[in-house]
Amino acid sequence: MPIAYTEIQETIRMVQMEHLDVRTVTMGISLRDCIDSDFDTLKTNVFHKVTTYAKNLVTVAEQVAEEYGVPIINKRVAISPVAELLGNATVEQAVELAKTLDEAAKKVQIDFIGGYSALVHKGISKGDQILLDALPQALSETERVCASISVGTTRTGINMDAVKQMGEIIKATAELTKDNNSIGCAKLVVFCNPVEDNPFMAGAFHGAGEGEVVLSVGVSGPGVVLHALKRYPDADLGEVAEVIKKTAFKITRAGEFIGRVVAERLEVPFGIMDLSLAPTNAMNDSVAEILEEIGLECVGTHGTIAALALMNDAVKKGGAMASSYVGGLSGAFIPVSEDNGMIRGIEQGALTLPKLEAMTCVCSVGLDMIAIDGNASSHTLSAIIADEAAIGMINKKTTAVRIIPVVGKESGEVVEFGGLLGRAPIIGVNPYHSDKFIQRGGRIPAPIQALTN
Amino acid sequence: MRAVVSVIGKDQVGIIAKVTTVLSENHVNISDISQTILQDFFTMMMLIDIDDIKKLAQLKQAFEPVEKELGLKISIQREEIFQAMHRV
Structure with missing residues (x-):
């Protein structure tokens, strides 16, 4: 069936007026053979x-975006968790490796490279500990390197020794980058x-079950969904869900198509489509x-979780x-x-930290890009x-937790990160305080939900 | 290979003439064309045949003076993106 002009108009409107874009194409690269x-x-x-x-990656992505008229905002690389390479390294060497990754990112003109990571949800190996010790310095002395640490899973429980360290690491990183x-x-x-195939930063890494590349x-597309809903101001919630569903379908089809073309031209297998x-x-x-x-007066009020x-x-x-291979985080961030609406919610006092925590129960991913009082203790x-x-x-x-205890700032102030970070x-x-709880250390055992076999 | 040229802007004399002139100068055939006026805004869509992918960039460049002169927004996209989005 030929494409109708109204459909062409719809696509053009989505791109030009409603910010439809492919948020990221992320190349996952295994680094295991680099060990020496x-x-x-x-x-x-x-x-x-x-x-x-x-x-x-960048040239091909830009070329494809140009040809099909759908912008690709970010081009990024995710690598094997770096801790796997650090078994015999020193902390200094781990920091050097972060700088090498930073250089590599600059060379291929990507804005972030993710995978300065360690999976310590059950225990901490030598290489993992080196990476943890190197984190504050590595993050403060590089621009484009992103790190992620796994401290718990349903299958293993929560490694509270690692959780304790992460509080200290975040605090130290905040201090080193306080200027x-x-x-x-x-x-x-x-x-x-x-997840091993998340394309979004800062949490992207190329997991152990992934292939060579x-x-x-x-x-993306919150703007497209928002505009679609505006056309149905009186729909009931079943219809609202239907409008969102149809819109998400189109957005995803566009994204998957663009992704597949980029993958084909780079001669790399297509991995997954993240529906976030x-x-x-x-x-x-x-x-x-x-x-x-x-239908909420302000995000954060009663009804936020349900909506x-x-x-x-x-x-x-x-x-x-819409997609043959859904993966990654696939949920709303x-x-x-x-997010200007979230910022406004906090400024108006409607959205609070406890409400944000509750919201993470029903969506991906977690507490994300939240600036908190710089005086908060590591515990x-x-x-x-x-x-x-x-x-x-x-x-x-x-x-996930990505919080920024901003040194020298207190509740009520505003911090400008600039650029994409807002x-x-x-x-x-x-x-x-929760000091005693954190000082106890040890592991929170895997929950009964883990016993599925 | 086929692509869709869309032209959006304030309605005025000569839009179709100038846009199609660019296409014919670049030896591009138009296989379908439609235009409407939406709230004072002129919108035109054309389906064109392209033999060489490099022509897309060429056309984009050639459209730039027309866009400036008439205050239009002209975009060219390969047809498959519309198929992907609107057809299962």
């Missing part, structure tokens, strides 16, 4: 491999149930505004049919600093991570 007993050789191998495989609003913490994600895609609705600070490109369009659950589920239903940060990891562990879903009002934390 000589660390300099290892570094050279890593640099060479990343810059060879990803050499044409720049503690921005180092924006490149660090703490996960429970991380793969191309995965993350679409990822907001930006552009006007009307906000997940919070979708919730408000559904978010409806939206998140409808996006998945529409997207799942609710970052604070990157408090650890406790926030533990809460979030528990939500993920019990609900068999991914949760700005955020500082949120205060609970004044009561």
Whole structure:
């Protein structure tokens, strides 16, 4: 059947007025064969491999975007968890490797490279500990390297020794980057149930079950969903879900198509399509505004969780049919600093940290890009991570924490991160401490949900 | 290979003439064409045949002066994206 002009108009409207774009094409690269007993050789191998495989990523992505008229905003690389390469390294060498990755990212002109990561949800190996010890320095001395640490899974429980360390690491990173609003913490994600094929930063890494090289895609489109809903102001919630579903279907089809073309031209297998609705600070490109369009006066008020659950589920239903391989995080993101509606919610006092935590029960992913009082103790940060990891562990879903304790700023102030990372009002934390709980250490055992065999 | 040229802008004399002149100068055949006026805005869509992918960039460049002169937004996209989005 030929395409109708109304359909062509719809696509053009989505791109030009409603911010439809492919948010990211992310190339996953295995670095396991780069290991060498000589660390300099290892570094050279890593640099060479990343810059060879990803050499044409940016040019090809831009060419495809141009031909099909759908912008591809970010081109990125995810690598094997770096801790796997650090078994015999020193902390200094681990920092050097981060710099090598930074150089490689600059060489191939990508804005972020993810995978400075360790999976420590059950225990911490030598290489993992080296990476953890190197994190604050690595994050403060590089620009484009993103790190993620897995501290828990449904299958293993939560490694509270790692959680304790992460509070300290986030605090140290904030201190080392205090001249720049503690921005180092924006490149660090703490996960429970991380996925191996997530294309979105800062939490992307190329998991152990992945192949040599793969191309995965993350679409976007809160703006498109918002505009679609605006056309049905009086629809009941069943119809609202239907509108979101249909819109998500179209967005996903566009994304998958573009992703497949990029993968084919790079001669790399297509990995997965991540169905996440990822907001930006552009006007009307906000997940919070979708919730408000559904009927909330301000995001964060009563009804927020229900509206978010409806939206998140409808996006998945529409997207799942549109893509042959759904993966990654695939749910709505609710970052604070990157979503104008969320920022407004906090400024108006409607959206609070406890409400944000509750929202993470029904959507991907977790507490994301939240600026908190710089005076929060490392134990408090650890406790926030533990809460979030528990939500993920019990609900068999991914949760993550990317919080920025901004040194020198307190609740009520606003911090500007600039660029894609946006700005955020500082949120205060609970004044009561959780020190004893964190100091106990050990592992929270795997929950009964893990016993599925 | 086919592509869709879409032209959006304020309605005025000579839009079709100028846009199609660019196409004929570049030896591009138009296989379908439609135009409407939506709230004072002129929108035209054309389906064109292209033999060489490099022509897309060439055409984009050639359209630039027309876009400036008439205050139009002209975009060219390969047809498959519409198929992907609107057909199962």
